[in-house]
Amino acid sequence: MELPLDRPRFACAACKRLKKRCDRREPRCTYCLRSANRGISPPSETASRQFEDDTTHFPAVYFLNSDLFQRSIGQLSSPPVTLAPELQSFVRNKSNMRDHATSYFTKIHPWIPFISKRVFYEGVLSSFMPTPAEHVLLLAAVKLVTTSPTTQDARSMIYKHIKAMFTELEVIGQLTLKTLQALTLLALYELGHAVYPAAYLTIGLCARYGIALGLDETVRGIMQSSWNMIDLEEKRRTWWAIVILDRFVHLGCPEKTPVTAEPTADSVLPMDDQLWDTNTSESVHTLSSPPTPTMGRFGLTVQAGILLGKALRNLRDSCSMPQGPSRTLQDDEAEVLENTIFALAKVSSEEARARGIGICGLTKMCYRQSNAEEKDLYIASQMVHIGTLNDTLTYPGTQEEVSPFLLDAVYRSAIIYMQEYVSTGSQDLLRGINEFRSALEKINGRWKAAGIYLQLLEAHDTTNILR
Template sequence: MVLTDDIQTFVHGIPIEREFVGIYFNSIHPWMPFLSEKLFMERVLSPLGPARPESTMLVATVKLIALPPPNLVARSAIYKSIKANLLSAEALGLLELKIFQSLVLLSLYELGHAIYPEAYMTIGHCIRYGHSLGLEKTVEQDSPAGLDNLEAEERRRSWWAIVVLEHLMTLGCVDRASPVGHPKNTSLLPADDMVWEVDGQQDVIQHRLCDPPTATMGRFCLTAQAAILLGKVFMQIHDPANDEGMRDHEARVLENTIAALTEVSLQEGRLRGVGVCSPTTICYR
């Protein structure tokens, strides 16, 4: 894959110029922590190896989302070029985790800047690309052979990131079918953020979607649970098949579950010193 010149110019100076990397990991990463900072620094920004196109695209999307758009125009020329290069990667059959992660960041950029309907389309495209990589399987099984704990967890968190974004996207188009599907109750949730980021190689407690929420699960784990509950609320509202008595019962169960998760997320915020937690925000929606 040959990247266009403007992409090369946009990331010129990497890894010397790293200010935007710090902005990303200090401002954006805490509430959507799916990129491993350790792997990003060692394998993406490392000057020791040749610059691979998928790594360059990941750096470009990190820079795109970390810095204000030129002249405060969200649909900037570099945004359009990044989007075109990512589509070119798919057309060339390039299946790489870093391309998927770039698409997640592009989706997040479009959602954050209210670029519609592109955000809806990009999220759907990202989900299909993730299916091509088999990432949906990462939440249904333990780490596959050949991957260490850090890499396996990053793949799992990357899939959860697009699941969360897809459920948030549904807020604006609740009558459209979800392409991501519904995780099982036994699906593996993201590990505790603090443990994963401090030492991703050590064994961590692996929670499942059916587990009751606790303040020590980690913010991203609780965010994933909140997003799934949000999806169940949409199903409850727009599913006319259930009889009224059953719907009332399910509504009460959902209300109690959301209330419990809200309380836990507030506890987690106090425990970690976070003013507003992303799971709390989703619960209040």
Template sequence: MDTASESRIIIPRIKPSCTQCQRSKKRCDRGKPHCSACVRYGRECVYLLRDDSMSVSSVETASLSPAKAPQDSEESPHAVFFLDSVLFRRSMNRLPELELSFKDPLLNFIGDFTSDRDFVHLYFSTLHPSIPFLSKKKFMERILNPLSPPRPASLLLIATMKLLADQRPEQGPRCKAYYSIKSSLLEAESSRSLELRVLQAIILMAVFEVGHAIYPAAYLTVGYCVRYGSALGLHKAVERYSEEGFSVTESEERRRSWWVILVLDRYMNLGCADRAFLTADPSKNSILPIDDAIWEENKEMNAPVRRLFEPPTTAMGRFSLTAQSAILLGNVFRSIHEPPFSEAFWQNDVKVLDSTLVALTSVSLEEGRHRGIGVCSPSTICYSGRLLLHDRERYAVDEFPFAATENFLPQDFKRDIAAGMLRLANAILSSGCCTTDEITPFCVEAIYRGAVFYGREHSRTGNLSDAAACATIKEALNEIGKRWRAATLYAQMIDARIVTGIL
């Protein structure tokens, strides 16, 4: 490099600039610089000396920064994934895998899962039958395989499974393990990774928080599931049998994961029906989960494809019925929120929806008897849906004036539902009849509503048998509370209703 060129780089060049528009400046006839923008708008140029060496220096420093380029490189696949999906699919088509280092508290909680697998057996024998969205065969072969080192996403899934399987945590639900997993899930999000196993861990965390009434965390975690699942494209898995790039088994697992999210999203709003659920209803042609027995045997290729428009049968399996009950629950929410065209139209719509809930309940109860299931989540969700549909207090009086009349709808079914919940309570309290392991978080709300019914009847008539029924159900809720803390809270709310007279 010659001396002249070297001096041009080192010696700063001073240029006048216009502070009105910060543009570079031509020379006018009088030798003063001016800019075209100021001339166009009739402004007088105001000059300021600018040191180009500063801008050159900053640009050179930024371009030579060793940390900036790798950071941009790491973020580009994730940014392209969201900003231009076509470009991503045709050029990259795969996001980087999760890279995460776990802290000692979480690693100590997980332990040596290759030798100590009691929690795995406990999870698959208790919670899994009612929410079977994990492929047990793939889990055992790939995640628990001692020949392959566990990936971070797999460890997160294992940790949440163990948290759910621990039925009596010494420190309560908000234990150190709970906060360690929540922290690791946040770090996984910060790592810019999107993986199905991470989503499944978040789903299990949502089930844990719903079951133990950890609010508002449960509500926010379910919303996180919706967004994460949508980013992975799981909402499309319910619309097609086989997805490009995925085997039949993988598509079924993705499909089931989305159905669990949809069920959680609907169930979350039972206590406060004014909240809008986040997931859109699948189309009538959407594919339901295959029969659970076929899923457990890993024979997806031979399973008949069931679609949402088909009438429910026991051959569909419990989880498929659970998915359908969630769809009907969503219809109930719409029925109590969307103002009808007329009273006659609304009455007919409610009667049709009620009949559909009754039909699905009957199939679910038959499914339970056929497969030896003490209590089925589809039945209790349908019970909750019917009670919500016929609850006058849930309707806005100004939009549904006819809902407040005495001839609203026949109320006899409420006693039938309450009687069913009383029988379930007696079975739970009777040794060996129905264990709390068979109760899922999706069952507890209907049990609570049964107790409220008996409490209201006792307040109205003074009948001692109603008071005894209410006390029995409350006792059963406290027993369930040893497994799911939400049930204990429901029992406390029964006491609050009775003391305050809010029945």
């Protein structure tokens, strides 16, 4: 019996799965007939499901041809994720999470402010919508970094679950800002608790992840069409936070090269924190802008981090370069860096007094890279006012506000005092050494890396290797 010519077209089961059309008027659909003529069997249920599953994977065109991606797909989607029950349980209590969020924005955010407080409370901590995987991960990272480990080993089970979650997100191809921010907090946790080599490797992963998202372009003033000014500032701050961590992690191994590229003089700095909080625009500051208190604390911190990178590069090049004209140029650069660091530290101190900023230490840690050995003792005394530091650390809750960026400065200052004490036997220097030790003991209650620095000081005492 011949079918009516006006019967509607439709897809058979196999062709529908492959988004093909077939015609009911034929005993078998056109696709199936062609497949049969070529000796190819119609796709099985398993093969069809595999094809459909592949459409939810990360689009390889994002990396294989980025221009084609922008013109065809345009934006990345978030694939479905199965969360570990341990992670869901870790952040389920909203009241508890709000306490950790308050702790984070009070005690950590001031010295590395790269997560928008407004976006976090309204979009991540909000209980008015289902919590996506990236938000759960960020909440877990916030809680992790605000919780002091109960033992010297910070590799807790929840830490391992968070690490495993990042691996799963990498496998399924999730690239989002919130995931990167959670990864950056994990790197900060590993750095502060001396979880190596994980800290070193995680910071490198953060850099690659940020580049994949295009965050490195934000400091060059490039703005994609999908970014508004609030998004742009948060992305820019996240990238600068990664750059700072990448410089800091090389303090003890200056012979290694940072992952992130050296910023240029016209690289855009983050705006003042108060202006960011109120979404108020201001004139743009760049790395070539002279440091002023109006630049904002995070802008000054970024400048300190970049100077640290330059000082480490100068030290690395000087150690590998023989005497000659090039070495003289390296020494001249070292002197310029030293003067710039001193000027920046002065401005930072004014900013701290004006706004009541707590202990940071990032600008101070640049001092120890100076090649002017005759100034070492003066530099050490200026890095950390040891009596003031210990007095400050006795106040309730103050240890929670201490940045791990301070630790290397305390440790290097103690070494300089120990060197001088061996030569002079001064009791004032001995008291200073004990003050530094006491400061590290107190900070160890918050950041376990302080305990590792104490062990290094003991090793210096035992071996008399004072370098």
